[in-house]
Amino acid sequence: MEKKLNILLIEDDRLEVLKFTRATSNNANNFNISHVINGKEALISLKNETPNIILLDLNMPDTNGIEFLTILKNNRTLKHIPTIVLTTSNNKKDIKECYEIGIAGYIIKPLKYEEYEEKILTVIKYWNLNEFKT
Template sequence: MINKIKILLVEDDHIEVMKLKRSISKEFDNYYLSTASNGKKALSLIEKELPDLIILDLNMPDTNGNEFLSIIKGNEDYMHIPVIVLTTSNHDKDIKECYKLGIAGYIVKPLKYEEYEAKIKAVMHYWSLNEFLKP
């Protein structure tokens, strides 16, 4: 039996949260999704319960994605949590900085919903099949 994957989505745009939920709700039932609108709120959620996977936007108010990454990847208790960046930025500087900080993947948000959905489903398939199989 596969345990449910605890996913933390760190995203300040309500429409983006709805898009992600819609993308995975039809096909996947093996997850719990919690959300935070910035890095500071995400950190308070992580302190209460560790997620299995974090999906992170970079451009947010208060504690942005890079600041959040620096904090969790610098903390022994949190550094093992895989982080997938899901953002509009396709700048090499942002991509390199995120990988330097220890992310597991970087996805540029496509404009077309069908492409967005396909990318999110690919991420979910990968993490569901390869990372969180539990006897």
Template structure:
């Protein structure tokens, strides 16, 4: 059964935030997106254990705490480690990819240059996680 997701988007580029929101709002399923600008804000949001997201979309290149540092902190937490975290980035650096999978990322998606390709990837990503059985935290 397809369900609406509560998505935590960790992204410091407002154009990328608007782009994702545009795609999400165009879908039949009304997902809820919570936006934070960096890893520090995300950790503060995640302290509210009664309002946890179903999935996290995480940019790698951010100020304060980068994506890999955030992912490391998240995966050490006994409760938060179960939230599927998907990297959404422009970095096709093989070391970043390997490090993210070593830490325990659920997916690594490259942001394509063409908007149509971006829409296709986001629709597929959200469709996949909408039918997944997610651990209730």
């Protein structure tokens, strides 16, 4: 029996969470999604459960995406978790900094829902095929 992909979605915007849920609803039996609203909550969540991948928004209150990434990638027991930035920011400085910290991918949220859905499902499909699941 194949293991389900466990995804941690870190997103503070309720509408973005609804959009993500809608985009993944037809394939929801292939993975489990946990959701938190900021980096601080994510760090607490990671004490109890280790996801296979993290989908991370950058612009959040409290502990933002880059602060969270820095903490995550400096943690010996958590730094292996592939983290994909899912954001509206196309700021070259943000992109460069995130890759320097150690992300697995950087996806800019498209405005068109169909494009958003395609990108999300492609990411999930890739990581579902990946042999890294623990």
